Amino acid sequence: MRVVIAEDLALLRDGLTRLLEAYDFKVVAAVDNGPSLLPALIEHRPDVAVVDVRLPPTFTDEGLQAAIAARSEVPGMPVLVLSQHVEPLYARELLSDRKGGVGYLLKDRVSHVAQFVDAVRRVAAGGTAMDPEVVSQLLARHEPPLAALTGRERDVLTLMAEGRSNGAIAAKLFVGEKAVSKHISSIFAKLDLPPSDDDHRRVLAVLAYLNA
């Protein structure tokens, strides 16, 4: 799988390259600033882009803006955004075009190598990888309507919002897949969400509900 990396810190850029290549990704470009990111994305059309939010020259949200711009240029281009902090506002902006794989993770998730690589693969395949931190920040508010959920349903909702499939949720919670899908249909019913089989649309539905 072909990857474009954008990260201004050389140490992290090399680390990411090494890590991804160890897992059979091919890093076709690794840029260290905002202005060269968009041309690189459009030229290489990678299977997935791994992008730092804050990039030179402005050190603001150039990476995020370039990612959003690339996705409007090449609809559905899978982008995994990494950041030193997570901001539900950015998650919403990334998800707003509702097309193709999107991920938004804290940088430290990289240290859980297997989980990180899994997230990159999921995004490349058109799925979603939302940082648990974003999800928990969103779950923290909107208490009243979520109060209807049981503790187990809450756990399932959290994992669902991160972008996990039923199988992954089942494995994580040590229950059967059937139980998970039962929980999910109950959540959808309680939250008045349209049911859907597609992983990505599931996340959109959940986040749309949480952002309402």
Place this chain on the structure above:
Amino acid sequence: MDSRDWIKDGVKAVAGGVLSVALAITNIPLFVLFVVSLVLTPVLGIGLVLLPLVTALIRFRARIARRLSATFGMPIARPYRPLPERAGLLKRYRWIVTDPATWRDFAWLLPGAVAGLVLGVLSLAVPLYGIEGILLLPLWIWLGTGEYGYGAIWPIETVGEGFLSLPQGTIILAIGLAVAPYLRNADAWFARLFLAPTRNAELRLRVSHLTTTRAENLDSQAAELRRIERDLHDGAQARLVSLGMTIGLAEELVATDPATARKLLAEAREVSSDALTELRHLVRGIHPPVLAERGLEGAVRALAMALPIPTAVGAAVPGRLDTPVESAAYFAVAEVLANATRHSFAQHAEVQLWHNDGVLTMRVSDDGLGGADPSRGTGLRGIERRLAAFDGTMSLSSPPGGPTVVTMELPCALSSPRISPSSETA
């Protein structure tokens, strides 16, 4: 302008005129008292006690005049020197006599009285005459005499002529109401001539204000730095040390006991992520990343998303502020919103931000219980101090039962318009 507006302004100005007349009369006894106590100083020394008392009265009177001017759009700053510490009788006396503002107040007493009387009477007399014209017809019929006249008709002899007083009266009343605000302005302008600080006094006041706010600012910054130092020392730094130790140990064991080494490394990873979480919280407290990235508007939108109550954000700030101002503005809004969600049991909150004529205005309102009091809460006082460092101000309206509205103003310039697009609406 709405027609109701000018009528309201006119009525308000006429009321101001009445007040001004009542106040102007008090100037005369004050003048006499001041002269008497001045004369009594060398003679009996009574003035030593009397003069400060009389001056306090005069200053009180001048303060009302300044307030009144401010109500009609001409704020006048207080020009007095601060009372020296541990002021005895003589020192107090000297403080008052050597302050040029004392003499300017004194000089104002008589001319101010004349101006207040003339302008006040004028602003009342014209509308009164207008009202007389409007009410004249029934009056004239009731009196039944031909000796009554109004406006251009002296005397009124027929009912037809009597009817003419009505339009005349209406016009005169309208003129009176329209002119009254200008008379108030003239009065305020006259008061400012005497009661405003001179250029010199103004600079002195400015210096003392800056000295206070600088000291407060440095104090709070020093406290902030101490807190950061402590947090780093006890938190992230300690975790990094233990991280080094754990990795060192794993390094030792990797050949002899790989299973334990692996466990230690997993532990080390946990510790590193804890350290990062701590650093993240710390950074957020110093300068939230989203503020650096998106500026005030974006940061406030992000803040609103994280609040437990639905919070609407409206903003018209077409550019970025200077970093320190931006930071002060953000933390002020954050603090007010935190108060709203913590203490007021509000269901909704709203933030409005706009920049106009070099002033950033931030208005935070909630539909909570109200009854917020800046003298009780340290939070509101902290906001005031934070804003004061930039010559900003805060005003609070929080009647019991709500709603609470906090309005903060910060004079500041905008830099280049923001480039980053923000497609969403909050």
